[in-house]
Amino acid sequence: MRSYRLKSLLLAVATAGAMASGLASANDKPIKLGGLYILSGSAASYGEFASQGLQMAIDEINEQGGVLGRPLNLLMEDDQGRAATGIQAARKLVYQDGVSALIGLDSSGVALGLVPVLPELETPLIITHAATPHATGKLCNEYSFRVSVNESQNMRAAAEIASKLDAKRWTTIGPDYAFGHESWEIFSENMKELAPDAEMMKETAFPRFGAEDFTPFINNIMEQKPDGILISVWGGDLVNFIRQAHNLNFFNQGYELMFTVGAATEALAALGDQMPEGVWLGTRYWYESHDSERNTKFVNDYRERYKTPPSYNAEGAYSAVYAVKAAIEKAGSAEPKDVAKALVGLTIDSPAASERTFRVGDNQALVGPTWGRAGPMSADGIRSLTEIHNFKGADITPPVEKTGCTL
Known part of the structure; x- marks a missing residue:
């Protein structure tokens, strides 16, 4: 009998030990984050900067003990700027890799395809670049x-500047998909409110994304004799557009030019002094325009690590990781559903804003863009910004009831 009891006791101790060991192992298991960006083709530099921002944040957090005592682990996928590829990659990250959250998206087209699939995936996606307002508007969901x-915020800011300029006849050149068309539509709506006497021309140009020859589009716009032009081409398209525009004497016509994301350091670095001085450049974040300890440390650390100043995509990705960290700590759980619930209404301290809040009602961060004129070349080998306007998110974000979101 004593032998039986001893064996039972030893079995119980062994079982408890195994359970404790398994629990400790589970608690030490990395928390996986999935990154979805364009990592190939003409816009690959945007994905590269985002990857750098993600990894820097993860390394900082892991050096401080991780989240809930668990390290973060990054898994990257190339969505190639295609909705079908992005959806497939997201499913892999969720179902095969078991990520707690998705971070990414460069293309509004990918966002329009992936956002409606998120309820099926039951995993939160934090968008750091794609600007279509519908992702937190009419397509919004709890994930x-x-x-x-987003475009609504950026184009409101652009219109506030444009409405004070002398230009009265406006047109646009932008990519022939959601980003280009929506940018023009939202800019036009705001201009009608802020400058009722401005003419929003019907003659516009929408070359396909990835077009190699912008010459016919530039010539067509020049023939229409506008006063101002909103230009929303980006990535490698922006670089090609500016180089070809120089050859056509486009920048000597006296136009007021507004590049919606022209102050992306990825494009500025590729262009150098080919980016014309004096044009208006927009960006979601400008590394020199935020006077805070948080931003100073971020910029210095990024420069030291990658030998270049951070882009807005790097800052957005970096801040998204810290948002996931805060959400996991708030929820006390890394389960995707718990993370999604904890992100609602969450406020984080970030390089771009000391109080960056995911607004209750549409999950859109209340954060503002930066606009400025292209100035002299800086020590970083890119155009500096002058006449800088840092817009406050609360001032240029449409109210929830106007977004189409019905969470």
């Missing part, structure tokens, strides 16, 4: 969040 500036 869709955005930490960066």
Whole structure:
């Protein structure tokens, strides 16, 4: 009998030990984050900067003990700027890799495809670049969040500047998909309110994304003799557009030019002094325009690590990781559903804003863009910004009832 009891006791101790060991192992298991960006093709530099921002944040957090005592682990996928590829990659990250959250998206087209699928995935997505307002508007759901500036915010800011300029006849050149068309539509709506006497021309140009020859589009716009032009081409398209525009004497016509994301350091670095001085450049974040300890440390650490100043995509990705960290700590759980619930209404301290809040009602961060004129070349080998306007998110974000979101 004593032998039986001893064996039972030893079995119980062994079982408890194994359970404790398994629990400790589970508690030490990395928390996986999935990154979805364009990592190939003409816009690959945007994905590269985002990857750097993600990894820097993860390394900082892991050096401080991780989240809930668990390290963060980054898994990256190339969505190639295609909705179908992005959806497939997101499913892999969720179902095969078991990520707690998704971070990413460069293309509004990918966002429009992936956001409606998120309820099926039951995993939060924090958008850091794609700017279509519909991702936190009419397509919104409990798993869709955005930490960066959207088109509604950026185009309101652009219109506030444009309405004070002498230009009265406005047209646009932008990519022939959601980002280009929505930028023009929202800019036009705001101009009608802020400058009722401005003419929003019907003659516009929408070359396909990835077009190699912008010459016919530039010539067509020049023939229409506008006063001001909103230009929303980006990435490698922006670089090609500016180089070809120089050859056509486009920048000597006296136009007021507003590049919606022209102050992306990825494009500025590629262009150098080919970016014309004096044009208006927009960006979701400008590394020199935020006077805070948080931003100073971020910029210095990024420069030291990557030998270049951070882009807005790097800052957005970096801030998204810290948002996930805060959400996991708030929830006390890394389960995707718990993380999604904890992100609602969450406020974080970030390089771009000391109080960056995911607004209750549409999960859009209240964060503002930066606009400025392209100035002299800086020590970083890119155009500096002058006449800088840092817009406050609360001032240029449409109210929830106007977004189409019905969370």
